[in-house]
Amino acid sequence: MTSQRAAPGDSVLEVDRLTVSFDDTVILADLSFTVARGASLAVIGPNGSGKTVLFRALIGAIPYAGTIRWAPGTRFGYVPQKLDIERDLPITGRDLLRAKLTISHAAKEEALHALERVDLREEVLRQPIGSMSGGQFQRLLVAFALIGKPDVLLLDEPAAGVDAPGQQALSEAIRRLQQDEGVTTFLISHDLSVVYRYASSVLCLARQRAFLGPPEAVLTPERLSEAYGTPIGFHFHDDHGR
Amino acid sequence: MTTMDARALIVCAAMAVAAGLVGCFAVMRRMTLAADAFSHVALPGIGLALVLRLNPLIGALVALLAGSMLIWAIEGKTKLSTEAITGVVFSVALAIGSLTATGEELIDALFGAPGSMTTAETVFALVAALAVIGFILKARDRLLVSLVSTEVAIASGIGVTSLQLSFLVAFAVTVALGMRYLGVLLMGSLIIIPATVAKRLARSIDGMFAIAIGAALASTLLGAWIAALTHRPSGPVIVAIAGGLFFLSLVKLPALRLKAYADKETPTRDN
Numbered sequence: 001m002t003s004q005r006a007a008p009g010d011s012v013l014e015v016d017r018l019t020v021s022f023d024d025t026v027i028l029a030d031l032s033f034t035v036a037r038g039a040s041l042a043v044i045g046p047n048g049s050g051k052t053v054l055f056r057a058l059i060g061a062i063p064y065a066g067t068i069r070w071a072p073g074t075r076f077g078y079v080p081q082k083l084d085i086e087r088d089l090p091i092t093g094r095d096l097l098r099a100k101l102t103i104s105h106a107a108k109e110e111a112l113h114a115l116e117r118v119d120l121r122e123e124v125l126r127q128p129i130g131s132m133s134g135g136q137f138q139r140l141l142v143a144f145a146l147i148g149k150p151d152v153l154l155l156d157e158p159a160a161g162v163d164a165p166g167q168q169a170l171s172e173a174i175r176r177l178q179q180d181e182g183v184t185t186f187l188i189s190h191d192l193s194v195v196y197r198y199a200s201s202v203l204c205l206a207r208q209r210a211f212l213g214p215p216e217a218v219l220t221p222e223r224l225s226e227a228y229g230t231p232i233g234f235h236f237h238d239d240h241g242r
Numbered sequence: 243m244t245t246m247d248a249r250a251l252i253v254c255a256a257m258a259v260a261a262g263l264v265g266c267f268a269v270m271r272r273m274t275l276a277a278d279a280f281s282h283v284a285l286p287g288i289g290l291a292l293v294l295r296l297n298p299l300i301g302a303l304v305a306l307l308a309g310s311m312l313i314w315a316i317e318g319k320t321k322l323s324t325e326a327i328t329g330v331v332f333s334v335a336l337a338i339g340s341l342t343a344t345g346e347e348l349i350d351a352l353f354g355a356p357g358s359m360t361t362a363e364t365v366f367a368l369v370a371a372l373a374v375i376g377f378i379l380k381a382r383d384r385l386l387v388s389l390v391s392t393e394v395a396i397a398s399g400i401g402v403t404s405l406q407l408s409f410l411v412a413f414a415v416t417v418a419l420g421m422r423y424l425g426v427l428l429m430g431s432l433i434i435i436p437a438t439v440a441k442r443l444a445r446s447i448d449g450m451f452a453i454a455i456g457a458a459l460a461s462t463l464l465g466a467w468i469a470a471l472t473h474r475p476s477g478p479v480i481v482a483i484a485g486g487l488f489f490l491s492l493v494k495l496p497a498l499r500l501k502a503y504a505d506k507e508t509p510t511r512d513n
Contacts, residue, residue: 059397078397083390089270090444091386099383103398128445129390144394154397 012037012074012152012184013058018066020050020057027053030066033203033212037071037151038182040175042189042199042215046228049205051188052081055154058186074152075104077145081156081188085130085137093125093132093140097147104148114146117177119169134161142170146177153177154186159194171198192219192232249364250423254462256371257419258432262458263378264416265437266450267385267409273324274438278430279332281417283309285339285352285426293342299363302421306414309335314407353425353477363422370419374412381405386447423466424477432458435484439491457487 013035020028027050035041043051057064059078097111115122118139129137142158155174159167175198177183189195195202195215202218204211206227211218224232268274287305288298309331316327359367378385388395388402395402413433420429436457437450444450465480472479 056393059393061393061396076397076399078394080391080393085390086270086272088441089389090441090446090450091270091390092446095386095447096390099386100398102383103387103400141394145397148398 010037011035012039012071014067014069015058016067016069018054018057018064018068020053020062020064028057028064028205031205031210033210035184035186035201038178038184040178040185040187040198040200042187042195042202043205044189044192044195044202044218044227045205049227051205052156054205055156055186055188058154070152075148075150077148077150077153079138079141079145079153079155079158082134082160083137083141087130089128089130091129092127093129096129096140096144097125100144100147106148110147110149111143114143117146117173118143119166119173135163135166138162139166139170142173150183152184152186156188157190158187159189159191174198192224195219250359251463251466253359253364253367253371254423254466255459256368256375257416257423258436258458258462259455260371260374260378260416260419261429261432262436262440262454262456263375263451264409264413265433265435265458266440266447266454267378267389268413268433269437269441270389271324273328274434275325278434280306280309280313280328280413281426281430281433282332282339283335283414284417284421286335286342288421288426289339289342297363299366299418299421302426303415303418305335306418307411310407310410310414314410317406318403350425352427353475359422367419367422370415374416374419377408377412381408382447385409424480428477428481431481432461432484435481435488436461439484439488442491457484461487 287301291301440453
């Protein structure tokens with residue numbers, strides 16, 4: 001396992017022959033790809049194809065074989081898939097954001113700015129995190145990830161459990177971060193229309209195979225059927241302002 | 243211990259604050275049973291120290307530190323839960339401990355021994371208690387984020403593995419601190435009970451710290467005073483008072499729950 005440090009030119013990440021296995025089960029095999037700085041990479045694929053495992057390997061939370069090379073000094077923001085939080089933990093949203101401010105040596109304004117971005121009201125922060133609704137907690141996690149000015153955001157289904165207006169606000173916030181501030185975003189999503197609209201490239205993981213390319217090339221009925229093992233009725237239109 | 247001098251009182255207070263703080267994270271990490279069992283790891287160390295004619299406190303501390311390293315290493319290697327590994331280590335430690343110590347010494351180690359502390363012991367206990375308090379307060383934010391999600395903690399640049407080891411060491415030192423007055427069996431309770439009371443009543447981390455410290459201090463100081471008045475050993479009195487506070491927190495809960503529900507419901511309906 002080789003990690004970090006070497007400067008990969010204009011790319012923020014270089015992955016070379018990445019293999020992850022748990023006991024005897026190979027989850028990711030020989031995966032190689034490069035992500036340009038400021039790109040918006042969507043990761044799609046059926047359940048169990050290793051999307052979350054890929055993210056966990058990328059942040060160094062699990063052992064792997066192969067090479068993962070981040071540009072030096074990369075700061076991460078990570079939003080995990082739905083967390084199972086004990087209902088009666090005496091930790092408020094404010095506690096959690098304050099912790100991130102301290103850890104990343106950030107000013108208080110960053111937290112307020114992040115809350116604005118995810119459209120979460122400050123009063124909600126007074127609640128213990130266990131009593132927040134799924135959507136509120138998810139937005140809190142995104143706000144948490146935004147503190148500390150990350151260069152790279154890894155979002156594992158960030159909109160899961162968020163209501164429709166909230167989902168739109170989140171997608172917009174992520175798009176603005178990527179386009180206006182040059183934050184590189186990695187997004188796992190099952191919503192192919194969101195992927196088509198916001199991603200500059202798509203990595204499709206399926207049964208130990210991977211396709212990488214622009215949305216137009218990867219989100220084709222043929223490719224999707226091959227990946228998901230069943231015909232997928234996804235059609236994109238050119239009238240949504242891409 | 244039937245009487246208590248000012249020096250012992252200060253040590254007890256410092257120990258109570260350390261126990262309250264360490265307990266908060268032990269309880270939130272759901273390692274309460276493991277924490278209680280873990281305190282027994284001190285026994286073989288005490289036994290060996292007595293055989294070698296060393297201060298039992300040194301033996302207990304060495305055994306607890308070795309135990310925490312062992313649990314941490316097995317945990318990292320096997321991904322078994324802390325609770326399962328502690329169960330195994332604790333049973334083995336108890337077996338070895340009862341082989342190395344005699345019956346009376348064992349009872350003293352489990353429930354605390356009478357007698358006042360030497361100057362060296364006092365200094366050591368104070369420095370150790372302050373170190374534990376300092377660690378928890380300094381590492382509070384990192385411990386809190388790791389508690390919510392290991393992955394989020396790693397992505398935020400927190401060294402989760404070393405943080406876990408530091409916490410286990412802080413826990414081990416706290417147990418060793420209480421050994422003299424409460425005994426290892428009862429020290430586990432002083433770590434767990436005030437923090438459990440705090441978890442039931444608090445709604446924020448600062449609130450939890452304050453209630454846990456308050457409950458630990460109240461039980462320790464009140465317990466030591468009552469024990470001195472009634473000529474009883476202090477450990478059981480201290481833990482009995484902590485237990486009383488826990489049952490009191492149960493009685494108060496319905497009213498507090500209603501308040502918490504009202505707080506939650508009013509401002510955030512539309513989010």
